[in-house]
Structure formats: C-alpha cells, structure tokens
Amino acid sequence: xxxxxxxxxxxxxxxxxxxxxxxxxxxxxxxxxxxxxxxxxxxxxxxxxxxxxxxxxxxxxxxxxxxxxxxxxxxxxxxxxxxxxxxxxxxxxxxxxxxxxxxxxxxxxxxxxxxxxxxxxxxxxxxxxxxxxxxxxxxxxxxxxxxxxxxxxxxxxxxxxxxxxxxxxxxxxxxxxxxxxxxxxxxxxxxxxxxxxxxxxxxxxxxxxxxxxxxxxxxxxxxxxxxxxxxxxxxxxxxxxxxxxxxxxxxxxxxxxxxxxxxxxxxxxxxxxxxxxxxxxxxxxxxxxxxxxxxxxxxxxxxxxxxxxxxxxxx
Amino acid sequence: xxxxxxxxxxxxxxxxxxxxxxxxxxxxxxxxxxxxxxxxxxxxxxxxxxxxxxxxxxxxxxxxxxxxxxxxxxxxxxxxxxxxxxxxxxxxxxxxxxxxxxxxxxxxxxxxxxxxxxxxxxxxxxxxxxxxxxxxxxxxxxxxxxxxxxxxxxxxxxxxxxxxxxxxxxxxxxxxxxxxxxxxxxxxxxxxxxxxxxxxxxxxxxxxxxxxxxxxxxxxxxxxxxxxxxxxxxxxxxxxxxxxxxxxxxxxxxxxxxxxxxxxxxxxxxxxxxxxxxxxxxxxxxxxxxxxxxxxxxxxxxxxxxxxxxxxxxx
Numbered sequence: 001x002x003x004x005x006x007x008x009x010x011x012x013x014x015x016x017x018x019x020x021x022x023x024x025x026x027x028x029x030x031x032x033x034x035x036x037x038x039x040x041x042x043x044x045x046x047x048x049x050x051x052x053x054x055x056x057x058x059x060x061x062x063x064x065x066x067x068x069x070x071x072x073x074x075x076x077x078x079x080x081x082x083x084x085x086x087x088x089x090x091x092x093x094x095x096x097x098x099x100x101x102x103x104x105x106x107x108x109x110x111x112x113x114x115x116x117x118x119x120x121x122x123x124x125x126x127x128x129x130x131x132x133x134x135x136x137x138x139x140x141x142x143x144x145x146x147x148x149x150x151x152x153x154x155x156x157x158x159x160x161x162x163x164x165x166x167x168x169x170x171x172x173x174x175x176x177x178x179x180x181x182x183x184x185x186x187x188x189x190x191x192x193x194x195x196x197x198x199x200x201x202x203x204x205x206x207x208x209x210x211x212x213x214x215x216x217x218x219x220x221x222x223x224x225x226x227x228x229x230x231x232x233x234x235x236x237x238x239x240x241x242x243x244x245x246x247x248x249x250x251x252x253x254x255x256x257x258x259x260x261x262x263x264x265x266x267x268x269x270x271x272x273x274x275x276x277x278x279x280x281x282x283x284x285x286x287x288x289x290x291x292x293x294x295x296x297x298x299x300x301x302x303x304x305x306x307x308x309x310x311x312x313x314x315x
Numbered sequence: 316x317x318x319x320x321x322x323x324x325x326x327x328x329x330x331x332x333x334x335x336x337x338x339x340x341x342x343x344x345x346x347x348x349x350x351x352x353x354x355x356x357x358x359x360x361x362x363x364x365x366x367x368x369x370x371x372x373x374x375x376x377x378x379x380x381x382x383x384x385x386x387x388x389x390x391x392x393x394x395x396x397x398x399x400x401x402x403x404x405x406x407x408x409x410x411x412x413x414x415x416x417x418x419x420x421x422x423x424x425x426x427x428x429x430x431x432x433x434x435x436x437x438x439x440x441x442x443x444x445x446x447x448x449x450x451x452x453x454x455x456x457x458x459x460x461x462x463x464x465x466x467x468x469x470x471x472x473x474x475x476x477x478x479x480x481x482x483x484x485x486x487x488x489x490x491x492x493x494x495x496x497x498x499x500x501x502x503x504x505x506x507x508x509x510x511x512x513x514x515x516x517x518x519x520x521x522x523x524x525x526x527x528x529x530x531x532x533x534x535x536x537x538x539x540x541x542x543x544x545x546x547x548x549x550x551x552x553x554x555x556x557x558x559x560x561x562x563x564x565x566x567x568x569x570x571x572x573x574x575x576x577x578x579x580x581x582x583x584x585x586x587x588x589x590x591x592x593x594x595x596x597x598x599x600x601x602x603x604x605x606x607x608x609x610x611x612x613x614x615x616x617x618x619x620x621x622x623x624x625x626x627x628x629x630x
Binding site: 016021037038039040041080086087171181182183184185188202204205206208215216217218219220222223224226227243246247254256257259260283286287290291294296297298299301302307308 | 337352353354355357379400401402418480496497498499500503518521523530531532533534535537538539540541561562568571572574575598601602605609611612613614615616617621622623
C-alpha cells in the first residue's frame with residue numbers, strides 16, 4: 001500500500017557538540033520517506049530549487065521513493081541552519097531561508113490521488129488541507145505540526161486536525177496546543193479536536209501514544225552515541241507510517257509496534273549526521289534493534305506471593 | 316528478610332500548583348519505609364525532635380515498621396519547606412532547618428546488625444558508611460544521594476560508593492557525578508566507581524536500570540492527577556528494595572520487576588500530599604497498577620513479513 005508524504009526538502013547546516021556539516025540533505029519529507037521506504041513504496045510531494053544536487057535525488061530514488069511529485073522550480077532550495085547544545089534536546093535555529101519553499105503549492109500527480117495512507121509533514125496547515133483535498137479516499141491520515149503553526153495559524157491548524165486520524169507532537173507542542181501542562185490531560189484534549197490518536201514524542205525519553213481509552217508508553221533506546229538529532233521526529237513518523245501502511249490495519253496492536261519501529265528508525269537516524277545512517281541501514285539492523293527494544297522494555301508478571309503476611313509486619 | 320533503612324524524618328511544608336500543606340509528615344526514611352512495608356518488615360534508623368507528633372509514630376508502627384532505631388532527642392524535628400512550579404519536576408527549596416538532624420549519629424540497635432538488605436537514604440556519605448560499619452554481613456546495599464553531596468563531599472561519597480551494590484540517582488545527579496552529559500556513558504562511568512547497578516530516575520519519564528551488560532527502561536505511569544512529587548524517589552526506592560528483600564534473590568529479572576514496583580509505589584505517592592496516599596494504599600491496588608504498567612509497556616514481536624520486497628520499491 002503506497003504511502004503519500006508531503007513535506008519539506010532542505011539543505012541543512014548543522015552544528016552539534018560532535019561536529020558540523022554544511023548544506024547536507026535534510027527536510028521532513030526526506031527523513032520520512034527514507035525511513036518509511038523500508039516498509040512500503042513512498043510517494044513524495046515536495047519542492048526543490050535548481051541548485052538541488054542530483055546525488056540527493058538519486059539517493060531517494062535508490063530507496064524506491066516515487067518522485068513524480070517532486071517539483072523543481074527556479075530559485076534556490078530551502079535552507080535551514082541550526083545548532084544543538086550538549087543536551088541535544090532542542091534545536092536552536094540560526095537561519096532559515098525558505099527560498100522556493102516560500103510559495104510551495106503542493107500538486108498531486110494523478111497517480112497519487114488514490115493514496116490511502118497519508119502523512120502531512122510539518123508545513124502550513126492550509127497546505128496540509130490542500131493536499132488532503134486532492135486525495136480521493138484517504139484511509140488513515142497522520143499529521144505533524146510545530147509551535148510556529150500552533151501560535152500563528154491556530155484556526156487553520158484546528159481545521160486540519162478535524163480531518164486527521166493521528167497527530168504527532170512533542171511534549172511542548174501538545175501542552176501548547178491543548179493549553180494544559182499535564183501531558184495526559186493535554187493529549188485527551190487534543191483527542192477532542194479531531195484526531196482519534198495522538199503520539200507525544202519525548203526525544204530521549206521515548207513516546208506516549210493515546211487514544212480515547214488506551215495509553216502506550218514506549219521507551220527510547222538509550223544511545224551512548226548521538227551525533228545529530230535533526231530528523232529524529234520525521235524518521236519516527238516514517239517508521240510508524242511505513243509499518244502501518246504495510247500492515248493495512250490501523251488497530252491498536254499494530255500501532256504499538258509501529259511506535260516502537262518509529263523509535264527504532266529515529267534511534268538510527270541520530271547516530272550520524274543528515275541521512276547518512278538511514279541511507280546505509282538494512283532491514284536486518286532494523287529487526288535486530290526492534291528485538292533490543294523488546295529486551296529493553298520487558299518485565300514479567302508479578303508472582304502471587306510477593307506481599308507481606310498482612311499482619312502489619314511487612315504487610 | 317527485614318530491610319534496614321537509614322534516612323531523614325521531616326516535617327514538610329509544601330506548595331504545589333494544586334494546594335499547600337504545612338508541617339506534614341515527610342523525609343526519605345518515612346516514604347521509603349512506608350513503601351517497603353508492603354513487602355517486608357522494615358527496620359528504621361532516624362532521628363526526630365521532642366515536637367514530633369505521636370500520630371506519625373503510630374502511622375509508621377501501623378505499617379509494621381520497627382522503630383527501635385528511631386531516636387527522639389531534645390530539640391526540634393528537621394523541617395523542609397519547598398515549592399513546585401507547574402512542571403512539578405523540580406523542587407525549589409525555600410527553607411531547610413536541620414534541627415536535631417544536624418548532629419544525627421546513626422546507631423543501630425543490636426537486633427538490626429544482622430540486616431542483609433540495606434538502604435542508605437540521602438544523608439551525609441560519612442554517615443552512610445557509619446551505618447554500613449555496624450551491619451555485620453550486608454548482602455545487598457543500595458544508596459541514594461544528591462547534588463549537594465556530589466559537590467561538597469565528593470571524596471566521601473566515592474568511598475561510600477565502593478561499598479554499595481546499587482545507586483539510585485536522577486538524570487542530573489548521574490551526569491554531575493560522572494561529569495558526562497550522555498546518560499548511558501554517565502551510568503557506565505558510575506558502574507566503574509563501585510556499584511554493580513545504577514537506577515537513573517527520570518521523574519515523569521520513568522527510570523533506566525544499568526548493570527555492566529544490561530539495560531532496562533521502565534516507563535512512568537502517565538498520571539492525569541499529580542498533586543505533590545515530594546517523596547517520589549524514596550517511595551520508588553522503597554518499592555524496589557522491599558520487593559528485592561522479599562525475593563531474596565538480587566537477579567536481573569527480579570530487579571526489573573523491582574523497578575516497576577518502584578514506579579508503582581512512586582505513582583501512588585504523588586497522587587496526594589505527604590504520605591496520605593501510601594498510608595491508605597492496599598496490596599490489591601499495587602497489584603492492579605502493576606498490571607496496568609504491564610499493559611502500558613506491552614508490544615508484540617515483529618511479524619516475519621513486514622519489510623518491502625527488497626527491490627528498492629519499498630525495500
């Protein structure tokens with residue numbers, strides 16, 4: 001089942017405590033489609049400028065990503081420049097040059113319109129809906145967003161949310177969107193806005209998954225080497241949606257495994273700069289790390305006789 | 316198997332966004348022993364002043380806690396006053412009056428000296444060793460500490476750590492102790508200092524457990540109501556050590572369940588102020604919430620046929 005993604009393609013300049021890279025491949029659609037491509041064919045909708053290196057196009061093609069929806073326009077490719085401090089949890093944006101991304105108008109090639117699984121990357125919520133309008137009968141729609149849209153385009157975002165099955169947000173975003181500090185209550189409030197599921201990404205702490213009556217907590221893989229957190233969230237979404245589209249059955253047990261696979265893909269993405277690690281990844285490595293996540297989180301049932309004698313002496 | 320604890324007993328004045336309490340029962344030994352008392356008899360070593368209310372003594376007695384080591388001395392009981400902001404993750408200490416706790420010299424009643432399971436609460440590392448010196452043949456010793464001792468008594472703390480099997484710390488403390496930001500590398504460095512296991516408590520994010528070759532990640536129970544985080548860490552340690560002493564088998568599978576039980580006890584402790592919730596708790600509630608933690612963290616093995624066809628089209 002092909003998976004449709006709309007999002008950004010960027011040339012990133014990134015500085016972390018472990019090094020720096022200039023104008024390397026980045027963008028939400030890039031990380032997402034590379035991560036998802038391990039599970040299903042991906043249909044990409046995005047825009048790049050005339051300066052976008054051919055090698056990056058080839059890298060996406062080699063992952064089986066359908067680029068019929070990749071528009072190359074006069075002008076320069078979107079640039080993002082950021083720095084991470086030692087805690088690596090938050091990007092400090094140093095510079096953003098939207099370039100051709102500034103007037104991005106996503107148009108779906110006719111062959112994309114039958115897509116059933118759709119990921120709306122973190123772009124203007126108006127554009128997210130324009131994409132949805134062009135999909136004939138979406139079966140499962142997930143969206144990402146960010147603080148910028150939550151504050152500057154709240155009404156439009158709320159309109160998008162009414163048409164979305166699942167929202168990916170981080171801790172801070174869910175609190176901001178719901179105007180509620182407690183994450184559990186914040187997630188429940190978001191569920192009243194339209195989505196029937198919310199994934200709260202918590203970086204190095206893992207992720208929480210909420211539906212109306214259901215909570216799942218996934219630990220993140222504790223990494224001794226973490227080079228560049230850029231793209232972790234989109235790699236997470238890519239692993240999640242790729243697996244979901246592969247299974248064609250958006251049930252709770254599938255979604256739990258999808259969350260873990262999201263964590264697996266994100267854990268690889270951050271081990272190197274840019275898409276270096278994801279592009280070198282194998283299905284065997286994904287499977288092995290999934291097994292490590294299972295080991296990591298496993299604990300047995302409680303024995304029957306674990307409590308004291310009830311007399312007050314160690315009752 | 317009785318469990319020995321040394322720590323503080325305090326009268327806490329606490330303010331959180333959800334209310335305030337004046338001079339309520341607090342202190343590390345209090346939370347620890349109440350939490351542990353569900354599993355084994357607890358032997359307590361601590362000091363209080365003449366003003367310590369008899370009802371609190373009765374409350375500990377009613378949990379089967381052995382108070383032969385509770386010394387009542389001339390002067391006032393240790394007071395702590397703190398405030399939590401909305402994030403509830405960090406206590407802001409407003410006032411500390413050590414009172415009788417200032418010259419606490421822990422002396423073990425003869426009947427305590429055969430204790431095999433020992434918890435050294437967060438006190439001066441010199442005193443932690445003085446307690447250990449009085450225990451004939453400890454089988455499993457766990458310790459807690461804090462930023463204050465890590466900076467002001469580092470050498471003494473390192474000496475204590477050489478005699479400890481397991482250390483409880485939070486994120487910030489393990490980083491500070493190891494002088495390393497990455498939590499995995501920080502924990503490994505602490506393992507070189509003596510303990511063969513480290514539990515990194517991460518508040519609302521759960522806990523990580525490290526031994527030389529082993530990592531376990533436990534999610535925290537996502538709470539919609541969290542009134543007062545005071546004592547969460549000591550309740551965690553109490554649940555952990557109580558279960559461990561009950562099982563008398565400090566193996567990895569037991570320690571994983573112990574960590575989850577620590578999380579269970581902590582999750583109850585923070586639902587009310589002071590020890591209100593722990594004192595009203597039942598073993599049935601503990602067992603039920605352990606089951607909820609199992610549900611919360613569960614996910615199945617990956618199916619065999621989840622990856623693409625390997626052709627590059629969704630390989």
